[in-house]
Amino acid sequence: MVAELLLARQRSPWWLPLAVALLALGFTLGQGQQVGVNWGTQLSHPLPGDTVVQMLRSNNVTRVKLFDADPNALRALTKDSSFEVMVGIPNEMLQRLAQSSQAADLWVSQNVSRYVSGRRRANIRYVAVGNEPFLTAYNRSFEGVTLPALRNIQGALARAGLDSQIKATVPLNADVLANSRPPFPSGGIFRPESQALVVSIVQFLSQTGAPFVINIYPFISLHGDPNFPINFAFFEGAANSIVDGSNTYTNVFDASYDLLVAALNAAGYTNMAIIVGEVGWPTDGDPNANVENARRFNQGLLQHVLSNRGTPLRPGSPIHFYLFGLIDEDQKSIAPGNFERHWGVFTYDGQAKYFLDMSGRGVANARLVNAQGVQYLPRRWCVLRPGVAVSANSISFACANADCTALSYGGSCNFLTAQENASYAYNNYYQKTNQLPTSCDFQGQAVVTTTDPSIQPCRFIRQIIPPDDSAATIATTARISLLPLLLLLLLAILAV
Numbered sequence: 001m002v003a004e005l006l007l008a009r010q011r012s013p014w015w016l017p018l019a020v021a022l023l024a025l026g027f028t029l030g031q032g033q034q035v036g037v038n039w040g041t042q043l044s045h046p047l048p049g050d051t052v053v054q055m056l057r058s059n060n061v062t063r064v065k066l067f068d069a070d071p072n073a074l075r076a077l078t079k080d081s082s083f084e085v086m087v088g089i090p091n092e093m094l095q096r097l098a099q100s101s102q103a104a105d106l107w108v109s110q111n112v113s114r115y116v117s118g119r120r121r122a123n124i125r126y127v128a129v130g131n132e133p134f135l136t137a138y139n140r141s142f143e144g145v146t147l148p149a150l151r152n153i154q155g156a157l158a159r160a161g162l163d164s165q166i167k168a169t170v171p172l173n174a175d176v177l178a179n180s181r182p183p184f185p186s187g188g189i190f191r192p193e194s195q196a197l198v199v200s201i202v203q204f205l206s207q208t209g210a211p212f213v214i215n216i217y218p219f220i221s222l223h224g225d226p227n228f229p230i231n232f233a234f235f236e237g238a239a240n241s242i243v244d245g246s247n248t249y250t251n252v253f254d255a256s257y258d259l260l261v262a263a264l265n266a267a268g269y270t271n272m273a274i275i276v277g278e279v280g281w282p283t284d285g286d287p288n289a290n291v292e293n294a295r296r297f298n299q300g301l302l303q304h305v306l307s308n309r310g311t312p313l314r315p316g317s318p319i320h321f322y323l324f325g326l327i328d329e330d331q332k333s334i335a336p337g338n339f340e341r342h343w344g345v346f347t348y349d350g351q352a353k354y355f356l357d358m359s360g361r362g363v364a365n366a367r368l369v370n371a372q373g374v375q376y377l378p379r380r381w382c383v384l385r386p387g388v389a390v391s392a393n394s395i396s397f398a399c400a401n402a403d404c405t406a407l408s409y410g411g412s413c414n415f416l417t418a419q420e421n422a423s424y425a426y427n428n429y430y431q432k433t434n435q436l437p438t439s440c441d442f443q444g445q446a447v448v449t450t451t452d453p454s455i456q457p458c459r460f461i462r463q464i465i466p467p468d469d470s471a472a473t474i475a476t477t478a479r480i481s482l483l484p485l486l487l488l489l490l491l492a493i494l495a496v
């Protein structure tokens with residue numbers, strides 16, 4: 001036997017060790033190839049959770065971040081424990097959770113424990129306590145409650161016996177860093193006015209072994225500063241590179257990441273794990289928000305981060321990240337800009353907007369996999385009745401109650417005529433209200449059509465069947481309205 005084995009060994013081809021080594025290398029690289037996405041749920045018509053999870057799986061996504069504890073999403077995620085999940089707590093809940101450890105216990109039992117203890121378990125790894133609570137736009141209103149809420153949630157996780165597997169953290173915007181427009185990443189510090197607070201959060205995170213979560217938005221840098229060098233936002237050019245000592249930065253992502261590394265180093269936390277909680281590019285509602293730029297940014301980002309080269313201050317260290325976002329959200333606030341509802345790599349109905357290679361190998365024209373089995377409302381749209389004058393009031397009403405952001409300056413529908421503008425607005429409102437016949441009236445100015453009125457590249461949407469409860473409401477409306485009649489009939493019969 002031994003002799004045979006030895007002989008066999010001797011006869012094994014010269015390339016065998018090489019193949020084994022390559023396989024091992026492939027395996028090691030494969031280990032680091034984790035793609036994360038933010039699954040936001042501020043939609044009037046969310047896709048069913050199972051449909052989204054199937055879509056994530058088909059696109060090789062392995063990490064999912066939620067902004068709340070949406071049961072539709074979490075229930076679906078309990079059916080596949082291969083996803084690492086981050087569950088979120090909205091800022092509005094921070095005060096309650098800061099004031100009471102019982103409230104925190106209740107939150108953990110209702111929104112974490114039940115999803116990790118049953119027969120089917122979601123692989124929840126993080127709880128995001130608040131979302132960018134120190135954003136200057138929030139006017140310091142969450143500054144006092146964030147750390148106490150973080151402590152209480154971590155305490156509740158510990159009482160539930162979950163603290164070794166699940167870490168509570170606080171996603172912060174890169175604006176907690178001073179000098180966010182670099183010249184010099186190595187000089188990174190936290191903004192002086194929030195320095196003490198951020199450092200006490202960092203200290204707490206380091207005690208519990210939790211990561212620091214930062215959101216990095218080159219698009220916003222560009223949006224907020226007309227002099228921002230656009231090529232520095234992407235991952236191709238050295239034209240605008242920043243030379244910082246012996247390091248050269250060719251993109252703002254690395255510069256922002258290292259600004260944080262430097263700020264953490266300066267505070268004495270040189271080994272703090274970092275997660276990029278949100279990073280991405282929108283496709284509509286602004287001159288810089290379009291499919292070409294979004295594809296260019298996300299493709300460059302994936303190639304860069306999945307190469308596991310790290311950044312100049314953390315070379316060779318894999319970057320843990322979540323794209324923002326998975327799907328467009330038609331109910332997001334547009335206070336920051338009309339682009340807010342268009343961050344999705346996929347449209348509201350789970351259709352890929354552009355080619356994207358999720359493996360990060362830079363395969364040209366790699367196709368994403370669309371959501372399967374999407375159920376649409378009937379083939380009906382609402383348009384301006386031919387020959388009728390456009391009413392600014394009706395358009396304003398429709399747009400205030402639906403989503404007209406694609407009509408805005410720089411948007412994909414900004415080229416429409418005044419009549420087409422009206423049709424776009426009316427249709428959006430009609431779809432938002434589930435094609436309610438009375439929603440396509442506008443004092444007789446609007447009419448339903450069965451021909452898709454889309455004018456490329458402007459898409460006149462047709463909504464999907466709304467989630468269970470509201471679908472049931474619509475489907476039973478007709479039956480319910482018969483009920484009083486039936487009761488009257490019954491009474492009449494009884495009276496006789």
Ligand SMILES: *[C@@H]1O[C@H](CO)[C@@H](O)[C@H](O)[C@H]1NC(C)=O
Pocket residue numbers: 058059060357358359367368369
């Ligand atoms: C997912 O990964 C598999 C195996 O590597 C690959 O064949 C497939 O093309 C990937 N799918 C997408 C959408 O990237």
Ligand SMILES: *[C@@H]1O[C@H](CO)[C@@H](O)[C@H](O)[C@H]1NC(C)=O
Pocket residue numbers: 068069070089090103106107110111
């Ligand atoms: C659980 O999370 C949901 C969604 O964020 C929230 O509405 C609910 O109040 C939470 N439960 C508790 C007990 O806090």
Ligand SMILES: *[C@@H]1O[C@H](CO)[C@@H](O)[C@H](O)[C@H]1NC(C)=O
Pocket residue numbers: 139
């Ligand atoms: C910010 O807070 C100050 C003081 O509490 C208040 O006077 C001001 O109106 C707030 N501004 C906004 C935009 O909320």
Ligand SMILES: *[C@@H]1O[C@H](CO)[C@@H](O)[C@H](O)[C@H]1NC(C)=O
Pocket residue numbers: 407408409414416417418421
């Ligand atoms: C269509 O509506 C958009 C958004 O309100 C506006 O900017 C544009 O000027 C309108 N177009 C016409 C031709 O009225």
